[in-house]
Amino acid sequence: MPQIFHRAFNTISVVSILGVAVLAGLTGGGLYLLVRSPYTTGVGVTRDQPIPFSHAHHVNELGIDCRYCHTSVEDSSYASVPPTKTCMNCHSQIWVGSEMLAPVRESYRTDTSIEWNRVHRVAEFCYFNHSIHIKKGIGCVSCHGRIDHMHLVRQQNTLLMEWCLDCHRQPEKYVRPRDQIYNMNFKPQDAGYKNQEEMGKALVEKYEIRSKTSCSACHR
Numbered sequence: 001m002p003q004i005f006h007r008a009f010n011t012i013s014v015v016s017i018l019g020v021a022v023l024a025g026l027t028g029g030g031l032y033l034l035v036r037s038p039y040t041t042g043v044g045v046t047r048d049q050p051i052p053f054s055h056a057h058h059v060n061e062l063g064i065d066c067r068y069c070h071t072s073v074e075d076s077s078y079a080s081v082p083p084t085k086t087c088m089n090c091h092s093q094i095w096v097g098s099e100m101l102a103p104v105r106e107s108y109r110t111d112t113s114i115e116w117n118r119v120h121r122v123a124e125f126c127y128f129n130h131s132i133h134i135k136k137g138i139g140c141v142s143c144h145g146r147i148d149h150m151h152l153v154r155q156q157n158t159l160l161m162e163w164c165l166d167c168h169r170q171p172e173k174y175v176r177p178r179d180q181i182y183n184m185n186f187k188p189q190d191a192g193y194k195n196q197e198e199m200g201k202a203l204v205e206k207y208e209i210r211s212k213t214s215c216s217a218c219h220r
C-alpha cells in the first residue's frame with residue numbers, strides 16, 4: 001500500500017504545531033504589550049482640539065495660574081475645564097481679530113460650550129479625586145508632567161493601577177509643600193531641604209499621609 005502521507009508531512013505538522021504554540025505565546029505577549037502601549041494608555045498622545053489652546057503660551061509665557069481656569073481642583077474630585085467666559089475675560093480685548101479664536105467668539109455669542117476633547121481618563125470602575133491629592137501635597141506636575149511646556153496637552157503617565165500604587169506605596173518620593181502645588185519649577189532646595197528624601201520624610205509626617213493601598217480606596 002502506498003504511503004498516504006509523505007514523510008515530509010511529519011516535519012510540516014511538527015513545524016505547524018510548534019508554530020501555533022509560538023503564535024499563541026506571541027499573541028499573549030502581544031496583548032500584554034498592547035495593554036501597556038501608548039495606543040491603549042494614551043501616553044504621549046495629543047488630541048485635536050476645536051481651538052489649539054496652548055498651555056505653554058498661557059502658563060509659561062503669560063504666567064496665568066492653573067486655578068484661574070481649573071477653578072475646582074482644590075475642592076472637588078474634578079479639576080474642570082474653563083467655560084468660554086474665562087477665555088473672553090481676556091479675548092474680548094486681546095487678539096479680537098484672531099482667526100484661531102473665531103470658535104471662541106462664536107461659542108460666546110451663541111452661548112454654547114466649546115467641546116474640548118478629553119485627554120486624561122481613568123478606567124470608569126476606579127475612583128479618583130483631585131482635592132485629596134492637592135490637600136496632601138501632591139503637585140500637578142507629579143501626575144501631569146510639564147504642562148507649562150506643552151502646546152497641546154499630552155498624557156504623561158499611564159494612569160494604570162501600577163502607576164497609582166507606585167506613589168501610594170511611597171508618597172515620600174513625591175510629596176511637596178502645599179504652597180508649591182502649582183509651581184512646575186519647584187525643587188526641594190527652594191524650601192530649604194537637602195533633597196526629596198529629607199523633605200518627603202518631614203512632609204509625610206506633617207500632612208499625616210498614609211500609604212493607601214487597600215483595594216477599596218480606589219475600587220469603591
Ligand code: HEC
Nearest residue numbers: 058059064065066069081116117118119120140144147153
Ligand atoms: C487660561 C486657561 C488655562 C490655564 C491657566 C491652565 N489651563 Fe489647563 N486647560 C485649559 C483648557 C481650555 C483645557 C482643555 C483643552 C486642552 O486639553 O488643551 C485644559 C486642559 C488641561 C489638562 C488636560 C485635561 C484633559 O482633558 O485631560 C490638564 C492636565 C491641565 N489643563 C492642567 C493644567 C495645569 C497643571 C495648569 C497650570 C500649570 C493649567 N492647566 C493651566 C485651560 C487652562
Ligand code: HEC
Nearest residue numbers: 051052053064082086087089090094095098099100101104
Ligand atoms: C489672562 C488673559 C488670557 C486668558 C484668560 C486667555 N488668554 Fe488666550 N491669549 C492671551 C494672550 C495675551 C495671548 C497672546 C499671546 C502671545 O501671542 O504672546 C493669547 C493667545 C491665544 C491664542 C493664540 C491666538 C493667535 O491668533 O495666535 C489662542 C488660540 C488663545 N489665546 C486661546 C485661549 C482660550 C481658548 C482661552 C480660554 C480657555 C484663553 N485663550 C484664555 C491671554 C489670555
Ligand code: HEC
Nearest residue numbers: 066070073078079080120121122128133138139140143159
Ligand atoms: C495624583 C495625580 C494627579 C494630580 C496631583 C493632579 N491630577 Fe489632574 N488628573 C489626574 C487624573 C488621574 C485625571 C483623570 C481623571 C478622571 O478620569 O476622572 C486628571 C484629570 C485632570 C483634568 C481633566 C478634567 C478633570 O477634572 O478630570 C484636568 C483639567 C486636570 N487633571 C488638571 C490638574 C491640575 C490643574 C492639577 C494641579 C492642581 C492636577 N490636575 C493634579 C491626576 C492628577
Ligand code: HEC
Nearest residue numbers: 127128132136142159164167171174208209210212217218
Ligand atoms: C504622585 C503620588 C500619587 C499618585 C500618582 C496617585 N496618588 Fe492617590 N493619593 C496620594 C496621596 C499622598 C494620597 C493621600 C493619602 C492619605 O490620605 O494620607 C492619595 C489618596 C488617594 C485617594 C483617597 C483614599 C482615601 O481612602 O482617602 C484616592 C481614591 C486615590 N488617591 C486614588 C488614586 C488613583 C486612582 C490614582 C491613579 C489614577 C492615584 N491616586 C495616583 C498620592 C498619589
Ligand code: HEC
Nearest residue numbers: 122123126159160161162164165168212213214215217218
Ligand atoms: C491607588 C488606586 C488603586 C488601588 C489601591 C487598587 N487599584 Fe486596582 N486599579 C486601579 C486603576 C486606576 C485601575 C485601572 C487601570 C488598570 O487597569 O491598571 C485598576 C484596575 C484593576 C483591575 C482590572 C484589571 C486590569 O489590570 O485592568 C483589577 C482586577 C484591580 N484593579 C484589582 C485591585 C485589587 C484586588 C486591589 C487591592 C489589592 C486594587 N485593585 C487596588 C487603581 C487602584
